[in-house]
Amino acid sequence: VPGHPFDARASGCNMLLRDGATLVRGADDVIAALGAPNLQPLAPKRITAPPAPPPAAPPRSLRTTSNLHSQILARLGPSPMAEDQLIRDLALGPTVIAPALIDLELDGKIARQPGGLLSLTC
Numbered sequence: 001v002p003g004h005p006f007d008a009r010a011s012g013c014n015m016l017l018r019d020g021a022t023l024v025r026g027a028d029d030v031i032a033a034l035g036a037p038n039l040q041p042l043a044p045k046r047i048t049a050p051p052a053p054p055p056a057a058p059p060r061s062l063r064t065t066s067n068l069h070s071q072i073l074a075r076l077g078p079s080p081m082a083e084d085q086l087i088r089d090l091a092l093g094p095t096v097i098a099p100a101l102i103d104l105e106l107d108g109k110i111a112r113q114p115g116g117l118l119s120l121t122c
Contacts, residue, residue, distance in 0.1 A: 068090075068096070069103065071090060072100055072104060072110070073110075073120070075090070076119060076120050077120055078119055079119060081118055081119065082115075082117055082118075083118055
């Protein structure tokens, strides 16, 4: 018996047994339950290698990056500015601006403030 008759966790299994469920341990049990002894189980599928990943994005050109860095530095000052506002002002997507902000932060030119604010370092 899969579970005690008064245990709510076993009610589903007990109900299936009451209704005539058959134990299935593999494909052979399913074929036998269907009453088709002449059917052979299917051969396992061949596992193929996953498709190759798409080619990497071309590296950012230095000229474009330095131009974006200059635009960001020109917009920021010593008083903090919201990163969202900077993205709106530059009219570029966050996927373009975020790497440039990380570069500038790692170079020590800008600082992140609490609340998603950015400012020039002193």
